[in-house]
Every structure is written in structure tokens, then in C-alpha cells.
Amino acid sequence: LVQADQQQAQWRAQRSAAAAAPQVGKLGQALSWWRGLALAGSLATVVAVSVGLWTHHGLQQSTQQQLSALRTELQTTQAALQAAPQIQYVAVLADGKADASMLVTFDPRHNQLVLQRVSGFREAESKSLQLWALPPQGAPRSLGVVGEGRVAQLAVQETDVKAVPTLAISLEPKGGVPSATGPTGPVLFTGALIRRDL
Template sequence: MNITQHPDLLDRLAASYALGTLRGGARRRFETLAREHATVRAAALVWQTRWSGLTELQPAIDPAPAVWTRIDNLVQADKAAAAMQAARVPPAAAAPGGWWRNLLVWRGAAAAGAIATLAAVVVGVQVNGGLRATTGAQIATLQQQLQATPQIQYVAVLADDKADASMLVTFDPKNNQLVLQRVGGFQEGADKSLQLWALPPGQGPRSLGVLGHDKLLKLVAQEGDVKEVPTLAISLEPLGGVPSETGPTGPVLFKGELIQRML
């Protein structure tokens, strides 16, 4: 089944992929589709942006001092037991390369693994307890953020000539805003500017704005500026950009198809 023809399914898969709950063969198939279809890449990038903002809601929680005390007690007890065991080993059996020494090494490794597992469980219990204590406030804050989440109607992944994604572009009709997020490593020089262009069919390029040097960029735009525009492009221009009527004067670095999403 071609998931690009099923927006609801694609949206759910992209959300699971970005969250990390899509695993195994399903995750590998999704990554294969993402390499082949700009629509799938765009959906994944949109959800990665959404989930990354939610991590700011959860404050850092330090485990209780008693947790570290218990872990230290277990480690010290294991060291004492290992020392006592080593003291009982006959001199002949303690020779380098002896089977008893190898056995002790494996037992020590097993004990260390058990201690690490116990520590993870104890810390996890402590953290979960802290999370439950703040659940009400966190849910309320999360609901407010979700209500304020932009309604993304158009999305584009702009890539270079090697098909490497460099810019994620979304349009929010509610706020009349184009949001551009750098997802590649390109950074223009201090004396240069990136300029965003709409490439409507049968017409010349139309400038949508000059981009700053920040990783997240926002431009004011109307829906008419992006509606019925199949392609967006970014060119490298002199500092401050060039007038719209001249069209791009520098090289076009990134280009991508603008796709309308179901709200």
C-alpha cells in the first residue's frame, strides 16, 4: 500500500517514527519510503519538530539521595565478597590464565550487570514517582501548548542537488506565517543572504522573503502567496537579498515541492 495516498495513516506513522515507537521492520520500511518520497520526509520532520518542543515541559528530577546510598552499598558489598572469594583461591589456581581466574572475571561481570540493572530500576521508580507528582500541572501545560500549535496547511522539504534535506518549510494559515527550519549543515557567509522564492507555473519567480542566519526563521505570508505554487527555491544572494522583480541572481541552492496537507 502506498501510504502517500493515505494522509491519516502517513501522519500516524510519522508521529510514531519521530517518537521512537515505530520499530523493527516497520521503521526500516518507513525510512526507505522517506528516502524515496518528499511527502514522507516532510511528515517525519514535522512530527520531529512537534515532539522536540514537548521535552521542554518536563523539568529535570534528581533521584533521592537514598537511591545512590543503596547503590553504593551494593557496590561495596560486591567488592568485599569478591575480595573474600579471591582470598580463598589456592595459589596454584590463581596463576594467570587459570580457569578459576576466568570464572571470577565472568562472575564479576555478571554481578556488575545485575547491579546496573537494579540501579536503573530503582532510579526509574524514583523518576516515575516524581512524574506522577507533577502530572496534573504537566497535562494542563501540554493542553495549552497543543491548543496553540500552528495549523500546518502546506509543507515542503527543500533539498540540494544531492537530495540532502536542508530546509523544512511550513505554512500556518491561521497566523499567516511561513516557518523555515534549517535541517542541514549549510550556513551562508556573513556577507551573504539566503532568499526564498515561489516558482508558480507560467510566471517568473516571486520573492517570499530574505532569510536571517537563525536556525528557525519566520516570514509573514498570505495563503495566496503559497497556494497553487508547486515549487519553492532558495538562492544565495548578496547581503540583504535582491528585488523580487530581478529574480534570483545567485545560485539556487535548495529546491522542493510544496505539498498541501489535510487540516
């Protein structure tokens, strides 16, 4: 009888173990599934952070490129403004009939007189036009020989024109004459030099 009871207890234990085995297997499967899900979630987080950083880096690069382009444009504009003439003095030189023949402007930023022919006057090949400053007192001072083109540029300082009320152009031998001699040929054009208040 004792032996029968032991066999029955043993048989029950085996049945319990057999019944529990699938439960342990199911629990293991569930744990594996949750581990896989956690791993997938972690991987998705890493991908999302990487994409976010890449996008942020891309936006940062785009913003930096735009700022660089704006800086370049600003520098170009500043350079253009610096290069643009700042007209401070103006004179219209006319002949004896009051017909305008030469427009004269002075840019103190570049220390440059610009002369533009506005009439059809052309000097002979053996002659030159020479520009003179006519101060209130003293002898005329040469500001340079005017080139044959439609526009001529002469390098002068502002002190050369600052206190000069009148400019004149004379017809001289080719290459002009020394300033000390003053005009030797006829004075063709004269005009008041006016200071513009900028």
C-alpha cells in the same frame, strides 16, 4: 359550738392551703424546667440551621472555586490550541545531491512560513538566503530573506503559496534582492510544496 366549728373549718382551710403550696411550687418548678428545655431546643435548632447554612455556603463556595478553576483551565487549553501551529503546507528543500537542507511549513492560522535548517549549510557573512515561490507560469516571487538562525519565520498570506508547486532558495547579496529581479545568485535548494489535507 358554732365558734368551734368555724375555727375547725378555718384550721382545715389553712392546712389545705399549706398542703397545696408545695404542689403549686412543684408545678411552677416543672413549668420552669419545661420552659428551659423548650428554650434549649430552640437554641439548638437555630445553631443547627446556622451550621447548615454555613456548610451549604462553604460547599457553594468550594463548588464555585472548582468551576472557576475549570473555566480557567479550559480557557488556557483553548488559547494553547489557538496558538499551536496548524500546518497546512510542507516542503523539504534539498540541494543538487538530494540532501535535505531546509524544512518549510506554512501555518494559515498565523499566516506564517517557518523554515528550519536541517543541514550544516551556512552562508557567508556577506550573503543571504532568499526564499522564492516558483509558480506554474510567470516569474519567481520572493517570499522573503531567510534569517541566519536555525529557525526563521516569514510573514506571508496563504494566497502567496496556495497555487505554488515549488519553492527555491537562492544565495544572494546580504539583505536579498528585489522580487522583480528574480534570483541573481545560484539556486541552492528546491522542493515541492505539498498541501496537507487536515
